[in-house]
Amino acid sequence: MIKVLVLYDEAPAPERYAEHVVLCEQVPGATFRHGKVFGAPAGEPKHRYYAEFEFADLDAFKTAAGSPEFAATGADAARMGVPFSVEFASL
Numbered sequence: 001m002i003k004v005l006v007l008y009d010e011a012p013a014p015e016r017y018a019e020h021v022v023l024c025e026q027v028p029g030a031t032f033r034h035g036k037v038f039g040a041p042a043g044e045p046k047h048r049y050y051a052e053f054e055f056a057d058l059d060a061f062k063t064a065a066g067s068p069e070f071a072a073t074g075a076d077a078a079r080m081g082v083p084f085s086v087e088f089a090s091l
Contacts, residue, residue: 001056001057002056002089002090003052003054003088003090004052004055004087004088005087005089006052006077006085007046007047007086007087008051008083009047009048009082010082011048011082012080013080020073020076020080021034024053024073027053027064027069027070028063028064029055029061030055030064031053031054031055032051032052034049036050037050049082074086
């Protein structure tokens with residue numbers, strides 16, 4: 001299983017993020033989840049919002065990563081103006 005983790009420094013505006021979710025749900029072969037970060041073990045959390053794409057395997061991830069739908073999600077996230085980071089994980 002492959003996960004793409006997206007961590008936002010601030011929570012995006014809910015109405016604007018709802019538009020972004022529509023794009024994310026179009027990525028082929030992906031399950032998309034997202035939600036508010038509510039805490040950390042000590043002090044305030046570094047990030048305020050979380051999103052992830054989940055893929056069955058590396059081949060599914062590679063196919064999606066090369067798709068126009070996946071590219072559109074990255075471009076749209078940048079247009080939201082909320083700083084974020086992206087990491088890939090293999091489970």
